[in-house]
Amino acid sequence: MKIINLDHISANPILPEIKDVMIKAIQQDYANPSxxxxxxxxxxxxxVKARKSVAKLINCAVEKEIVFTxxxxxxxxxxxxxxxxxxxxxxxxxxxxxxxxxxxxxxIRRLKSAGYKVTSISVDNQCRVNPQDVADAIxxxxxxxxxxxxxxxxxxxxxxxxxxxxxxxxxVIFHTDAVDSVGIVPIDVQKLGVxxxxxxxxxxxxxxxxxxxxxxxxxxxxxLLDGGVQEHNKRAGAENLIGIIGMGKxxxxxxxxxxxxxxxxxxxxxxxxxxxxxxxDEYIINTHPEYSLPSLLSISLKYIEGExxxxxxxDENIAVSTRSACATGSLRASHVLMSLxxxxxxxxxxxxxxxxxxxxxxxxxxxxxxxxNAVTTLRDIxxxxxxxxxxx
Amino acid sequence: MKIINLDHISANPILPEIKDVMIKAIQQDYANPSxxxxxxxxxxxxxVKARKSVAKLINCAVEKEIVFTxxxxxxxxxxxxxxxxxxxxxxxxxxxxxxxxxxxxxxIRRLKSAGYKVTSISVDNQCRVNPQDVADAIxxxxxxxxxxxxxxxxxxxxxxxxxxxxxxxxxVIFHTDAVDSVGIVPIDVQKLGVxxxxxxxxxxxxxxxxxxxxxxxxxxxxxLLDGGVQEHNKRAGAENLIGIIGMGKxxxxxxxxxxxxxxxxxxxxxxxxxxxxxxxDEYIINTHPEYSLPSLLSISLKYIEGExxxxxxxDENIAVSTRSACATGSLRASHVLMSLxxxxxxxxxxxxxxxxxxxxxxxxxxxxxxxxNAVTTLRDIxxxxxxxxxxx
Numbered sequence: 001m002k003i004i005n006l007d008h009i010s011a012n013p014i015l016p017e018i019k020d021v022m023i024k025a026i027q028q029d030y031a032n033p034s035x036x037x038x039x040x041x042x043x044x045x046x047x048v049k050a051r052k053s054v055a056k057l058i059n060c061a062v063e064k065e066i067v068f069t070x071x072x073x074x075x076x077x078x079x080x081x082x083x084x085x086x087x088x089x090x091x092x093x094x095x096x097x098x099x100x101x102x103x104x105x106x107x108i109r110r111l112k113s114a115g116y117k118v119t120s121i122s123v124d125n126q127c128r129v130n131p132q133d134v135a136d137a138i139x140x141x142x143x144x145x146x147x148x149x150x151x152x153x154x155x156x157x158x159x160x161x162x163x164x165x166x167x168x169x170x171x172v173i174f175h176t177d178a179v180d181s182v183g184i185v186p187i188d189v190q191k192l193g194v195x196x197x198x199x200x201x202x203x204x205x206x207x208x209x210x211x212x213x214x215x216x217x218x219x220x221x222x223x224l225l226d227g228g229v230q231e232h233n234k235r236a237g238a239e240n241l242i243g244i245i246g247m248g249k250x251x252x253x254x255x256x257x258x259x260x261x262x263x264x265x266x267x268x269x270x271x272x273x274x275x276x277x278x279x280x281d282e283y284i285i286n287t288h289p290e291y292s293l294p295s296l297l298s299i300s301l302k303y304i305e306g307e308x309x310x311x312x313x314x315d316e317n318i319a320v321s322t323r324s325a326c327a328t329g330s331l332r333a334s335h336v337l338m339s340l341x342x343x344x345x346x347x348x349x350x351x352x353x354x355x356x357x358x359x360x361x362x363x364x365x366x367x368x369x370x371x372x373n374a375v376t377t378l379r380d381i382x383x384x385x386x387x388x389x390x391x392x
Numbered sequence: 393m394k395i396i397n398l399d400h401i402s403a404n405p406i407l408p409e410i411k412d413v414m415i416k417a418i419q420q421d422y423a424n425p426s427x428x429x430x431x432x433x434x435x436x437x438x439x440v441k442a443r444k445s446v447a448k449l450i451n452c453a454v455e456k457e458i459v460f461t462x463x464x465x466x467x468x469x470x471x472x473x474x475x476x477x478x479x480x481x482x483x484x485x486x487x488x489x490x491x492x493x494x495x496x497x498x499x500i501r502r503l504k505s506a507g508y509k510v511t512s513i514s515v516d517n518q519c520r521v522n523p524q525d526v527a528d529a530i531x532x533x534x535x536x537x538x539x540x541x542x543x544x545x546x547x548x549x550x551x552x553x554x555x556x557x558x559x560x561x562x563x564v565i566f567h568t569d570a571v572d573s574v575g576i577v578p579i580d581v582q583k584l585g586v587x588x589x590x591x592x593x594x595x596x597x598x599x600x601x602x603x604x605x606x607x608x609x610x611x612x613x614x615x616l617l618d619g620g621v622q623e624h625n626k627r628a629g630a631e632n633l634i635g636i637i638g639m640g641k642x643x644x645x646x647x648x649x650x651x652x653x654x655x656x657x658x659x660x661x662x663x664x665x666x667x668x669x670x671x672x673d674e675y676i677i678n679t680h681p682e683y684s685l686p687s688l689l690s691i692s693l694k695y696i697e698g699e700x701x702x703x704x705x706x707d708e709n710i711a712v713s714t715r716s717a718c719a720t721g722s723l724r725a726s727h728v729l730m731s732l733x734x735x736x737x738x739x740x741x742x743x744x745x746x747x748x749x750x751x752x753x754x755x756x757x758x759x760x761x762x763x764x765n766a767v768t769t770l771r772d773i774x775x776x777x778x779x780x781x782x783x784x
Contacts, residue, residue: 003430003431005423005431007423007424007427007429010423010424010426010427010432011422011423011424011427011432011435011630013421014418014421019418019419022418022634023415023418026406026411026414026415026599027411029405029406030403031397031399031402031403031711032399032402032403032600034402035399035402035403035711035713036699036702036703036706036713036714037399037702037703037705037706037711037712037713038395038706038709038711039395039397039711040402040403040711043403069462070461070462070466070601070629070632071629071630071632072629072630073617073618073619073620073628073629073630074462074617074629076619077616077617077618077619077628101619102618102619102620102628103617103618103619103620103628103629104619106618106619106628107618107619109618110614110618200630202630207418207632207634208424208630208631208632208633208634209462209629209630209631209632209633209634209635209636210632222502224469224616225465225466225469225495226469226494226495226498226499226501226502227465227468227469227493227494227495227496227498227499228465228494228495236465236469236494236495236498237462237463237464237465237466237495237601238403238463238464238465238592238594238600238601239600239601240462240463240599240600240601240602240632240635241600241601242414242599242600242601242634242635243601243632243634243635244601307428310428310429311428311429313429314428314429314430317430319423319427319429319430319431319432320429321427321428321429322428
């Protein structure tokens with residue numbers, strides 16, 4: 001039976017056209033782009049082409065502002081630690097939100113233990129940061145604001161443009177983790193007014209383990225990887241050229257097909273939201289009705305464990321997730337869901353359904369049927385559910 | 393005309409069998425190895441298989457001691473900064489040598505500006521560190537010794553085993569940058585007695601932009617990339633699975649074919665050394681006669697510029713290098729060659745010839761003929777050479 005991928009937030013398939021250019025790159029026997037002989041030059045040209053394509057995707061006018069990295073996590077570590085260390089003489093205060101990805105949280109925690117001070121802005125019960133809270137938190141010591149563009153568990157999109165205006169006015173460097181947004185929704189670094197923006201290739205159907213960091217010209221940022229002069233002296237190390245070429249192609253396709261892809265995932269989201277009440281009851285939709293990724297739905301199912309539902313769906317060859325794949329193995333309830341004001345039980349009952357270009361309406365039908373079966377079975381044996389029923 | 397690659401130190405071709413497994417991995421549509429559903433498990437298994445293969449190559453008994461990274465530079469940054477930050481409470485003194493790769497030099501420089509103290513051991517005129525110098529430099533404050541296994545410009549191999557005994561005795565963490573050694577010469581982390589060892593896939597014909605860091609169990613090292621729980625909590629970020637699978641295959645082949653490959657490159661090295669006097673005169677061999685990579689020769693050509701020779705050879709479709717590709721664009725003479733006591737002019741006249749499994753004896757003949765032509769042409773127009781001739 002075909003596996004239905006409704007866990008695009010963990011991993012997207014590499015699209016056939018992207019596979020083709022990667023396979024061609026493998027066959028090409030590229031030399032080192034930093035070598036000065038002919039074969040080095042061909043590799044350097046391939047690198048420039050990919051950089052231009054990625055720059056265009058986020059409307060970055062100067063392609064050298066793009067630094068290729070090993071993925072979203074490296075980009076985020078580079079941005080946060082790089083800005084903090086390079087600007088320590090100005091101050092040591094950082095502002096972030098309480099729903100960030102672990103890469104942001106733990107990078108900042110690392111800095112905290114080195115004497116940096118941190119203000120963590122709470123989101124409202126729809127998972128949104130209030131820009132005024134950011135403005136209020138900025139002080140003379142503030143050197144960095146890092147607020148994510150979209151959340152990987154709820155899909156909620158933050159008011160980045162409004163925050164960008166504030167940080168520009170107050171001359172504070174602004175980084176946004178846009179790992180789950182770039183290539184999915186239109187992203188324009190000029191319009192957003194950010195100084196740094198992290199993204200990852202796999203979000204837009206390129207290979208995993210490749211990403212980028214946009215660094216606006218003139219921003220003071222130390223490299224995370226010190227060494228050779230690659231990436232215009234901003235990130236040392238021999239390039240993952242095959243992956244970068246794949247990301248270049250993925251960026252080109254994402255730009256070209258953006259509208260078509262948006263329409264497709266919106267249709268799927270609407271179909272799920274519309275039909276869900278016909279299949280199950282007693283659930284909470286955690287995804288913002290307006291400001292959210294069109295490709296993601298977070299649903300908290302009352303009285304049961306999301307993980308049990310996930311495993312039962314897996315038996316039916318349907319892949320969904322309960323939370324960020326990066327947090328696998330952790331037993332604690334999601335910090336994101338708790339921050340919305342969900343109680344512990346509801347947070348544990350959460351499923352993240354994320355879809356993409358490869359999903360069909362038939363996938364949705366199969367998913368909804370399987371979900372109904374799983375929920376019914378699990379509620380039948382749920383003490384919480386039975387107690388609630390007998391008292392109701 | 394076929395391009396002859398005598399610049400293996402900058403980039404090795406990916407071997408056909410490795411290309412095949414990478415292409416298969418691209419076609420496989422792997423999910424995220426951290427996902428908990430079935431497709432995630434397949435990816436996790438592929439990751440384990442690659443880790444076991446890489447662990448075997450360096451005789452690491454516990455495969456979890458291998459951390460996959462984005463290459464040698466990340467491994468080195470992780471090792472040096474990770475040890476320094478995790479052990480700052482014990483002391484802030486680091487010992488290194490004056491011939492290290494820029495990734496080591498600049499990682500340590502970054503720490504220096506954060507208050508760490510550094511002792512840089514000078515090598516002798518054959519590019520070797522004296523272990524006694526390391527012993528003498530160790531003090532109560534010393535938390536890390538970082539000495540490279542083999543040098544990327546001269547090929548000289550350091551007495552790592554002897555240094556390993558000293559550091560073990562004095563309970564100082566020992567890291568070796570073995571990026572140009574692993575997969576080329578036998579490396580055994582038990583025998584070497586190192587605590588951390590950096591390596592890169594492309595050295596042994598795997599893809600570029602993938603590497604690993606061996607971290608002996610119990611070593612105190614902070615992650616460089618904070619975030620998710622990947623790599624047993626030692627390195628966050630979605631894995632470059634295609635690259636890692638390629639490295640796993642490359643490690644398997646390197647182990648299996650080690651003796652055959654060693655014999656092949658030794659033969660080429662001996663042929664060049666034996667025939668060189670028939671083609672040119674007035675040169676210095678910088679490569680250690682005994683302790684050196686069998687796959688590399690550094691030759692300083694008197695009275696001319698190595699870069700001019702490199703460009704003339706490039707016109708004949710022969711790729712060589714003058715120094716580390718990571719230092720391209722720098723006009724300064726190599727710090728490695730200067731540290732051997734070469735004068736500035738001889739350092740600038742240096743060629744690095746590095747060969748591999750794909751080179752033939754015919755390649756050597758074509759190279760020597762082209763080298764003779766280049767040297768003759770350049771010396772004809774060299775004021776230094778003509779002055780020396782008229783006065784001699």
